[in-house]
Amino acid sequence: MRFLPVRDDALLIELDDLPTTLALFDSLSSDPITGTGELIPGARTLLVFYRPSAVTPEQIVRAVRTRDLDGRVAGEGTLIEIPVTYDGEDLGEVAGLLGLSADEVVRLHTGQDYAVGFTGFAPGFAYLSGGHPALDVPRRSSPRTRIPAGSVALAGTFSGVYPRESPGGWQLIGTTEARMWNLSRERPALLLPGDRVRFVEVSGGGRAAVSVSAASDSAGESSSAPAGTPTAEAEHGLEILDPGMLTLLQDLGRPGYASMGVSTSGALDPVSLRAANRLVGNPSREAALELTFGRLRLRARGEQVLAVTGAPVPLTISTPAGADGGSARTRSVAVGGPFALGAGEELVLGRPTSGLRSYLAVRGGFALDPVLGSLSTDVLAGLGPAPVTAGAVLPVCTPASGIRAVALPGPPTVDAVDAVDASTEVVLDVILGPRTDWFSADAVDALTGQSWLVSARSNRVGLRLEGEPLTRVVGAELPSEGTVSGAIQIPPNGQPVLFLADHPLTGGYPVIGAVATHHLPLAGQLPPGARIRFRPIGPFAAYSLADNPEVTP
Template sequence: MRFLPVRDDALLIELADLPTTLALFDSLSSDPIGGTGEMIPGARTLLVFYRPSAVTPGEIARAARSRDLGGRVAGEGTLIEIPVTYDGEDLDEVAGLLGLTAAEVVLLHTGHDYAVGFTGFAPGFAYLSGGHPDLDVPRRSSPRTRIPAGSVALAGTFSGVYPRESPGGWQLIGTTAARMWDLSRERPALLLPGDRVRFVDVCGGARSTVSVAAGSAGPTAPAGPPAVTAAAADPVTVGLEILDAGMLTLLQDLGRLGYASMGVSSSGALDPVALRCANRLVGNPSGAAGLEVTFGGLRLTARGEQVLAVTGAPVPLTIRTPAAAPDGARTRTVDVGRPFALGAGEELQLGRPTAGLRSYLAVRGGFDLEPVLGSLSTDVLAGLGPAPVTAGTVLPVGLPARGIPAVASPGAAVDLDTAEVVLDVVLGPRTDWFSADAVEVLIGQSWLVSARSNRVGLRLEGESLTRVVDAELPSEGTVAGAIQIPPNGQPVLFLADHPLTGGYPVIGAVATHHLPLAGQLPPGARIRFRPLGPFADVSSESSEVQP
């Protein structure tokens, strides 16, 4: 075993192969190490989150080494047939890389059954192993920003199906209409660890159904997130009506924890400090859902009397009273970081931020909506949670929480010099995949935040980092803040809606205390990275990851 730092609260355990990894995952799941949390298995690694106040990396390493990993026996899971039309845009390129014809690639792909080794990247995405050994192809040198839902793809020796439209770097060889993730099913994921998979060539005359033990999952299009609207038969009398959603407005809370083993990221507010503050100002539980408003522009009106607060990126706040009011039409301004009243029929408008990117609006009583897997967060990569808020949306407001007093003092606002922001990073786990001067290149320059950035991650532009290991990295767990380096050498800094697993090496990760700051960086901002300490391998029992 090898133990590598990932973040100041996460450790990567590197093992010999997938069976050993799954054996350790089973052992630590049935008998957890005190102070550890969620775990994400990869092809040859296990990512372990932990509480630094409760356990050290060295203690985790010693406990992991003591486990018996020889007792896991692979079972004969459900055989699931997936119909495929082999029309992928990379099929010919894959054939050329392998020295085969496209037809021969299809024969190899359909001629062997696969096993679901682990899940990750996104809900419903399963890493399938055990196919023909000749199907071993590298990922693309630069990941695509958009891969259609239902794309059947290869990376290394793995095969997989993208459950919804998302970015990704796998090679596309076909498409399927099978629904890989559906919350209306008893088991939302079509493929779970232990299942066996057989790909069927539709054009070759094979049947086009997908069989599962719990019933049929027919060839239907992947479902998107449910819209956030009020039912016409049950009009909302107490709530907020959206007049203009601005550039992007999402419902966000502190995320959906505990579903990593299903491939579900925690998601949640990119600046949880600001969200907690907004909730405290109006007397809500700190984890209640609020509106995350990107670059201002939100305009809404109150149904019933409401108490609101806005924190995070500071924006001008203007309230307009309707002309029908007793005193006629009036306009007033209120302050960011303080609670304020919004009368029935009054309109609130958020201007453009003077610093940062994302503002958070909380309303006393919170939003009375049905959570998805325990959360109202919108995960834009996974398509989980409520849809982005749009004009015409009416968000019902619940009853105020009892026993939680509102805080009248000013809340924290973003203090951000976008000319250059310094982010603390923990080096690892794959610094040895880069040239000797790679860390100096990483920390010695100012990186530009690209306009192609979003809640999944910040794409950075600057002097490229040079890899010295050209091999394919077996997919492994990733964290928010991870600085992933694709073959083009331009970093991608993962944010809250990042994929749970990835196949490009990570040279470091932003420390947890600076993640909210990273979530506030707009396109055009510049970043400098400051390492918290040298890279540390925790392979020896006496060693620790240094802060």
């Protein structure tokens, strides 16, 4: 058992195998360590989040060492039968790799039950272990850019079903009509850790229903309309005339759904989101509009109070002729303060003078239905409201009586956002680990010793960085393990990807370090062309590694 630093609020526990990992996951889920939060199991690791104000890594290590991991009984969860038509593009190639016929591959795949080990990659995607040991095949050397939803696939000793269309490198052996993710169900994810899975061949192209034993009808198939999206025009709201490059609804995210393969997501600059809400008198976690590169134009329906924070943008209000008995006119308002927008008036947000993302909050918040408790749009998972489009009307709640705007003691933006532009070199604090030992000392020096360029291919999933490639000294394939926002993952080309809020829950490339939590908002404001220099800081504050030799810095 090893304890590896991940971030200043997260610890990775490396164990011998998946059963031991699940035993610890069960133990910490049923009897949590005070101060710990969400748990993300991987193939042989457990990612533990914690509140540094409530518990130290040393206390977590001591508590974990006392846990009895021998009590878990494999295969004791719900049995779910999934009908499969074995028509996958790679079935013949898989058979050839294994020295079997296609029929023998199908017989082995349906002949033993699988267990849901952990989730990740996408909501509803479960890593299934425990099948026949002969079904051990490598991932494809060249991943596909498009794999259809419902594809049944193999990779290594794992089996899985793609819940939605996505890229991927697993070997495709069949298809199923079972819906792995459905928000209209009480339990959106069909498969959760601890469940058992049996694949059943559908002969003759027929259709079979999903079978669930010892469970409610939560696995039943039903359709669902997109949640969180306005379906009718509102008399009191904001009418979008031009959404700009990308405008999304974002709040502080949806923590607590890792067991379904759902990451937290949320605003990339939560400091600015909270500030915008405070300025209009909303609770700090209320949803706001997150604008990338500005250029939003909207019209008020009814009287509204707004505020804009984050990346500073020019704000221009146009009053149409006759709106209040006068002639048409325009006025400017300032970022970082509340302002009124009269009924029929239009607001235009220009291009940021620095930074990348601006946040627009409206007093009362948006009257939309949340998805798993949040209005955040997760672009990787496809969860939450769709991006805002021209013609959409976002209804606004009537403010609660007595709410008021709150004056802020200074610019309500992240540190140095006013200086972040395409010519800026920004220093980000980074905690090295958990897989720093997969790289040479020269590679670690290259990570922290050079200036990295933020590529134009960056998005809410992560910043793609360009510079001198980092080389690995461990060439083995890393079993999938939990990842965090700020993780610096190194793919085979050696060019880092700095994960942001919409990153995948688990990953299979080694992470050499992670940006400290206090610099994550700043990372979310970096535009293409900006440069990053990483500054390593201690793996744990007030924590003696010498007293805990099993903790690897």
